[in-house]
Amino acid sequence: MFRSKERTWKRLTIAMVAVLAFSVMAGCGKKDESKDAENSDNSAVVATYEGGQITENEFDRELRIVLSLQPTMEQFTQLDDFREYLIKQEIAYKYLESKADDKTKAEGKKKADEQYKAMKEAYGEDQFKAMLDAQKVTEKEFQNYMVRVYTVMEGQLNLVTDEEVKAEFEATKDDFTTASVRHILIGLQDAEGNEKYTLEEALKVANEVKAKLDKGEDFATLAKEYSTDGGSNANGGLYENAKVNKWVEEFKQAALTQPLNEIGEPVETAYGYHIIRVESRNEKTFEGLTDEEKETVKTTVASNKLDEFMNGELETKIIKEIKLPKVEKAADTTEGTEGTEDKDGATTPDTGTNTGTEETDTNTNSAK
Incomplete structure (x- = not known):
């Protein structure tokens, strides 16, 4: 659930690297700038920090x-708070890159090069070029930024201990649990998105369907007849x-706690009412994690360390001054813009990259 604008923006920016494994350094229209040239221009200084500065x-x-x-x-680029968060993130990345040792820089560059190549292949040459051109991005700028980000992430990974990885797993081990769940959704909307039932009506139908199941009627047959979940009804309601x-x-809590092979009471979600039967559940131990899963946990710990750094030492000791110009809003649109900001604050996860939007989309398809 949405916690704060800053937390969501972290997901939308740092998560671009952690989840999508790439990011882009946008250009100023100079097609062959070196990394050093990126840092030298005549524009105004908008931030100073220990050991460096950021220009406009x-x-x-x-x-x-x-x-x-x-x-x-x-x-979001029209929101002052977002812009301030973004420049703090830029400072953090530049500062931490400057503190990295040669081994960390070499490993960061290696990973950046690997992901850069994979990204180009995934997008295709033409689409990749179009994406860069849309924001006047050169490939050199793109590569430089990726190296910076991966160097920083590598540095944070180097700080993670085995004990921290185990502790993080224990705190989040439900995230690694898998289950086979059969369910019937009595949805509030039909396939075209039109209202089908009120919440009260959906509960009434759900109780009627549960009564049929309790009498021994076939779950898969009833799922095909009643369930409005297009992702599972043709499969007898099974995930x-x-x-x-x-x-x-x-739905997650029902999958985690409901006794196996018992039909639970209807579970309410934003989509309607679910009648659920958990057919199996596999709860992983740390020893049972794959190497890839352990690396995922380690990356989470590293990301948390970066978050702590940004909210702690960066704020209190490293940043000297930030003087970004305020975003100018037209007088006749200010009221609407402010209203939009409030709305965006409440719905930002739906427009995000990975930690929010993917889960929301999967929720829609997998648990309704």
Whole structure:
């Protein structure tokens, strides 16, 4: 659930690297700038920190990183709070990169090069070029930024201990639980998105369906007849060996706690009422994690360390001054813009990259 604008923006920016494994350094229209040239221009200084500064042009490049991969985030670039968060992130990355040792820099560059190549292959040459051109991005700028980000992430990974990885797993082990769940959704809307039932009506139908199941009628048959979940009704309502953390919270908790092979009471979610039968559940131990899963946990710990650094030492000791110009809003649109900001604050996860939007989309398809 949405906690704060800053937390969501962290997901939308740092998560671009952690989840999508790439990011973009937007350009200023100079097609062959070196990394050193990026840091030398005659624009105004908008931030100073221990050992360096950020100019207006540099910040403009950083701002367009987001727009290169997430054009829908353009609305957020008009929010002063978001812009301030983004420049703090830019400072953090530049500062930490400057403190990295040669081994960390070499490993960061290696990973950045690997992901850069994979990204180009995934997008295709033409689409990749179009994405860069849309924000006046050169490939050199793109590569330089990726090296910076991966160097920073490598440095944070180096700080993670085995004990911290185990502790993080124990705190979040439900995220690795898989279950086979059969369910029937009595949805509030039909396939076209029109209202089908009120919440009260949906509960009434759900209780009627549960009564039929309790009398021994076939679950798969009733799922095909009643369920409005297009992702499972044709399969008799079954989601097999699925990660429970991909489902909405109420459905997830039922999958985690409901006794096996028993039909539970209808579970309410935003989509309607679910009649659920958990057919199997696999709860992982730390020893049972794959190497890839352990690396995922380690990356989470590293990301948390970076978050702590940004909210602690960066704020209190490293940043000297930030003087970004305020975003100018037209007088006749100010009221609407302010209203939009409030709305965006409440719905930002739906327009995000990975920690929010993917889960929301999967929730819609997997647990309704």
